[in-house]
Amino acid sequence: MDKHAKVLFSLAAAFNWLAGTPLIVAPQQFARLIGMQPVPTNLAFPHLVGALVHAFGWGYWRVARDPVANRSIIHVGILGRSLVVLAVCFDWLAGNTNWPLARVVSGDAVFAALFLDYLRQRPTRAS
Numbered sequence: 511m512d513k514h515a516k517v518l519f520s521l522a523a524a525f526n527w528l529a530g531t532p533l534i535v536a537p538q539q540f541a542r543l544i545g546m547q548p549v550p551t552n553l554a555f556p557h558l559v560g561a562l563v564h565a566f567g568w569g570y571w572r573v574a575r576d577p578v579a580n581r582s583i584i585h586v587g588i589l590g591r592s593l594v595v596l597a598v599c600f601d602w603l604a605g606n607t608n609w610p611l612a613r614v615v616s617g618d619a620v621f622a623a624l625f626l627d628y629l630r631q632r633p634t635r636a637s
Contacts, residue, residue, distance in 0.1 A: 512577050518628060519574035522587070522621050526567030529614070533560030544610040566590055581634070584625050591622040 532540035537556035541549040550556050569583040577584070595618050602612045 515577035515628065516574050518624060519570045519577065523567045523570040523574060525617055525621065526563050526570060530560040530563030530567065533557065533563065544614060546610050547608050584629055588622050588625045591618040595619045595622065
């Protein structure tokens, strides 16, 4: 059993579930709590984002249980987290959002780097 994978990807799953839940159950209150402007008025978008964040969390949970069989999910996680960071950074630089949202997705940047490091330390073996 790869203890490092179990801890890393279990934490990533928990992070996603904790981040995604407010987007599903109370997106406007969450936006106000973190000081995000503008507060979303169309709730379909935060609900969809929350659902996708939860789906990624389930994938990380699967990786924590079997990182070899679910290695491809790690690649998808790196891509997804990196794209979230880039999208929010571009929106922040363009003035479409403020600092609190960028601060929230900084966790995605950390996990993307940790996932990449995990893959580099455990290259696939040639058949």
